[in-house]
Amino acid sequence: MTIIAGNQLNTTIGKFGIFTPRKSLNYAQYAGGLEAFDAVIDPGSMFAASIPTNIHLRPGGVEISIMHKFKLHKIGLRSSDIISVHIENKDSITENKEKSVIGRALVGGLFFGPIGAIIGGLTGIDTQRSIILAFDIILTLTYLDNGLKKAAVFTCKHDKKAALYKGALAVFGSKLML
Incomplete structure (x- = not known):
């Protein structure tokens, strides 16, 4: 098994x-992709939005720890199983929603008659973009888990960008792709 449980970290990595x-990577927040962490995080919890994460370099790999509901959870990945680490600047993840042509036509018709129905229907033709998640930097850790290629995603605010790059370079070295 590629992902190492917290109690086996010292002997394995x-x-x-x-x-x-x-050598540590701080200021990251866990977003998803590691099944051991996803199992303990309740998506509806108020703690799920911002999960502090630390990534430490060990002799044989990396230790990833999160603090969730006042409890520390740790896992490890062997260096040989880490494929690459990408850091990307992103503004937000958006979702396109179709506007309701019929609903807008009905409301326009109720208030302004036949002309209002036509204008209301026309205003519902294009799509509306809404922001789902806003952040500045995404760190994607691609790794092998029992031969399957998987990815873990971490986020970081823009004001911690320099510290994130410095920590990622210290921990991941040549596997870091900018």
């Missing part, structure tokens, strides 16, 4: 050195 400085 190594311990932190006493005198070696820790």
